[in-house]
Amino acid sequence: xxxNRKIDVIGTAINSSFWAPAPNSQYGQQSWSVRHSCDQIKYxxxxxxxxxxxxxxxxxxxxxxxxxxxxxxxxxxxxxxEVKTLSAFSYYTADKLAAxxxxxxxxxxxxxxxxxxxxxxxxxxxxxFGVSASQSDKFTEASTHAQTKF
Numbered sequence: 001x002x003x004n005r006k007i008d009v010i011g012t013a014i015n016s017s018f019w020a021p022a023p024n025s026q027y028g029q030q031s032w033s034v035r036h037s038c039d040q041i042k043y044x045x046x047x048x049x050x051x052x053x054x055x056x057x058x059x060x061x062x063x064x065x066x067x068x069x070x071x072x073x074x075x076x077x078x079x080x081x082e083v084k085t086l087s088a089f090s091y092y093t094a095d096k097l098a099a100x101x102x103x104x105x106x107x108x109x110x111x112x113x114x115x116x117x118x119x120x121x122x123x124x125x126x127x128x129f130g131v132s133a134s135q136s137d138k139f140t141e142a143s144t145h146a147q148t149k150f
Contacts, residue, residue, distance in 0.1 A: 011063030028090035058124025
């Protein structure tokens with residue numbers, strides 16, 4: 001479980017020379033489980049539809065800002081909650097712009113490492129996205145690549 005749970009960023013970029021993210025096709029979900037102090041488990045989720053203000057859009061894709069849940073300590077019995085699991089996903093539809101026989105998807109997860117919360121400023125590139133240069137040292141990045149030919 002990450003010690004800092006602020007606003008993280010997940011998303012996928014595509015080659016904007018051949019593909020474009022379809023308007024209003026993005027969808028995301030974040031799920032987590034919490035254990036109450038009396039050993040009860042509760043499962044929670046947040047859905048991010050295309051109308052959510054948590055999305056950033058660029059020519060190469062969509063990125064989603066997700067606010068990671070924190071542990072909750074309350075002053076009465078069985079109401080302290082410890083976050084035990086976290087997961088999130090996002091997707092969107094891509095429209096073909098030019099003749100091509102493949103699509104490449106570049107996934108990225110940016111985890112905020114600061115102890116104080118900052119609002120990520122997302123920057124898009126032809127094949128990727130990231131946070132602004134002034135914020136780049138405040139995030140740890142994990143990325144992946146998938147390709148399909150048709």
